[in-house]
Amino acid sequence: MAGRIRETSIAAVRDKVRIDDVVSQYVTLKRAGGGSLKGLCPFHDEKSPSFNVNPGRGFFHCFGCGEGGDAISFLMKIDALSFAEAVERLAEKVSIPLEREDGDGAPERPKGPQRSRLLEAHRVAQEWYADQLMAPGSDAVVARRFLAERGFDQASAEHFGLGYAPRGGEDLYRHLRQKGFSIEEMTVGGLVAVGRSPYDKFRGRLLWPIREPGGDTIGFGARRLHDDDRIEAKYLNTAETPIYKKSQVLYGIDLARRDIGRSSQAVIVEGYTDVMACHLAGITTAVATCGTAFGDDHARVLRRFLADHEEFRGEVIFTFDGDAAGQKAALRAFEGDQNFVSQTYVAVEPTGKDPCDLRMAEGDGAVRELVAKRIPLYRFVLTNILEQYDLDRADGRVDALREAARLVSSVRDKAKVDAFARELAQMIGIDPDEARAEVRRAAARGPQPSRDARRRNPREEAPEPPRRPTGPDPRDPRFSLERETLKILLQHPMVVGRTTGELGPEDFTHPLYRGLWEVMAGLGGPLAGSTDEHWASHVGQAAGSPEAVALVAALSVEPLPIAREPDGPYLAQHALRLLELTAARRIADVKSKLQRTNPVDNVEEYNRMFGELAALEQHRRSLRDRLAAAL
Structure with a gap:
């Protein structure tokens, strides 16, 4: 067994790695004066940035929760790595060969495959899948046709790293075995499953690699192509693994993160092809969830790159279909609106086309126009509620006000409540004081979550307060x-x-x-x-x-x-x-x-x-x- 890493190698890694390069893979950093950079802390939820990075001295410190250290400890905390794994990853990043002590007496590694091995297996798999997509004479012709029909050429496929899983069932398994990966590494990573014998998890499907912000592939989204596919689901996504948590991953974040930070804008779409369509149309801040609704954890990830804090506000734009499902998704987004300091908007195409369909039908300009014509999310949601009532009747206005006021009163950011109440009064055609009074009555009655909300979150838990900084109080x-x-x-x-x-x-x-x-x-x-x-x-x-x-x-x-x-x-x-x-x-x-x-x-x-x-x-x-x- 390889021994522990020599101290000289660890010191060489520390000296060569730039901590701002490492941290900026996870957090949008802005200059704060004195050679320091500042952003939202990735270790606790905050609305004013207290997370500082000093590249010249190689340290980070959060004055909100007290976390601090160097590039090695940052990776250990953010990705749950051991010390050795963090050093190995950074050494690879800066091309430093690691020297090790003799194997005797080396600390025992954690059980299960190393994170670095799981990432390497996914890298090899993604490259192999990409080769299969372009292989001449293969059954991947169906996948290429699918892409071409949606306006995606070979260059687009290569830009997003798309691939194809052959229908054989063991092709990837044999390839990974040849590359030296164990069956445990393949199965724990979700690439291969074991029945009577090992078989490829994704067979006969078009694949989108799902990547971390830094670019490492951690999972795949797979689209059904063949009628005889035994799995009926149109999309099959990687299940939860040690490196893939669906509630925390956003497809396209690796390509979008820098432009999200530069523009302080993020566009949230519903599917992989929608992300592709937006990026190719020039909306390079588009991301999507992977087989799950946009939730609080997604918002926390996005806010770090958005630089979403009280000192600087950007915008978050959701795209939804105009049908009932889209309206339901908009309502969920509104319930999470207070996760953002930035202004939240919604972009809905009147005929119900998603960005991919819109680009196919009307071109790149139509996609850009869709985003440009965004409207405030709260106005979209309130409009959908009010459309259910006859506002020409007095009783209809009363019922509409009561229903909408309940929603407005549920907003945790009380600074927004009064503005929403005024907007609601204008939309119904009543006195603003009447709307404010109804909102106050709704608040006094207490929250009345929908059935869906109760099912998603049976009891709301109070957030864990950030840990107090250790050491002397800087204000003493x-x-x-x-x-x-x-x-x-x-x-x-x-x-x-x-x-x-x-x-x-x-x-x-x-x-x-x-x-x-x-x-x-x-x-x-x-x-x-x-x-x-x-x-x-x-x-x-x-x-x-x-x-x-x-x-x-x-x-x-x-x-x-x-x-x-x-x-x-x-x-x-x-x-x-x-x-x-x-x-x-x-x-x-x-x-x-x-x-x-x-x-x-x-x-x-x-x-x-x-x-x-x-x-x-x-x-x-x-x-x-x-x-x-x-x-």
Whole structure:
């Protein structure tokens, strides 16, 4: 068995990997000043960004939930990887060969196939399926015809990675066996099933690879093509696996994520061909769920790329059919509207065509126009409710108001309720105060979820509150000077000067701050970091405890309270103030002892302490003079 990864290899991975490249596969990051980037935390739900990444120092830290660390720990947390798996994935990303210790004494790996092996099996399968789709003389001609009839050529198929599973039943199984994959890796990953003998899960079907934001294939969507297919379902999707969770995956997110971040717009369609049609028509922010309704987990994934927070609002556009099923889907989307800070819209084609059908019938321009003519989601939903009543009759208006008010009152974002109530009054033709009063009455009666809502969520659980940040409170004024000094020493060690060399552990009163100073001293002191490009990362590696590692991450990304780059005098001011505070504490301690000492009975001790007090007072005056000169 291969041994543990050598520390030199781990250090090489840490030095070469850019943490912003890793994190941006999962989160849209925007510049936040001071060399830091900011986005919505992927580890807890939030509406104002508190997740910071500092590429220069290789750390991330969330000031909301307290998660922090380097690129390795980020991957471990976000993808539930072991330390070794995270290092292996990053090493592959930056093309660093890993050296290992002897196998004896190596830690036992978790049971089941490694995530990296499951991803590799899917990569090999996707490439093989793609080859089968274009193979001349194969039964894939049916799949190619299906695509051509919908306006998708070979270039389109290659762009989206489409493939075809031969009808034989064991073709992929034999190919993967030849490539060295075990039957366990194939079955756990959902590529092969076992009956009397192993057989391919997708047979005789057109395949869409479903990928993570970073581009790794984790599953497939398979479309029925042949009348004699024993599985009647039109679409067959990968079942839940260790790498595929249908409630958290979005088809097309790998292609759309960058444009979603750039434009702060996301278009949610209903199928794989709709995503293709939108992208080919120029709507490159389109994504779709994979065999399930759009839910809260999908919204959380999308918000990270949308940069959907209170400081900057974008838009989320749903496309639905105009039929009853589409209206039902719109109602579900409205119930989840409060998941987004961004404005939510709906784009419905009047004749009921989905984006793929619309592109086939009227071309790319019609798809772009569909999205451009979007209307607010709440207006679409309320219109559908009001259309069920005769608004020319008084009793019809009363019933319509009562039904619509119940829906408006269910919105958790109370800032939207009044606006919806005014819109509702205008749509019915009544006084806004009357609509507001009915909404208040509906709220007092309490929520009355539909049968579908109860079935989907029998009891709404309160969200788990984010964990409090570990370590000292950054707002505690008692330790603010210590915190600011350590931030400078971590972020800008090149400004270290002679004054810094006078500092010692006794100048830091908080145990974690003192411990961090001692870690830096153990690495040669802050001066050793003045030419070390990865100084903060090396301090983090040497920090030891999880609390200390989290503190290094926090101090490495936390902005300094100045607009310019700190210089030597700026750091000297902090160091001199710390030294003065230490001198003041020692003066107070000596004075207290003097008060408790009898000058007659303990003349020698009293005189020694009196002389020490005089020297400390002189030292403090000297520090004050130096501080005045540094200002």
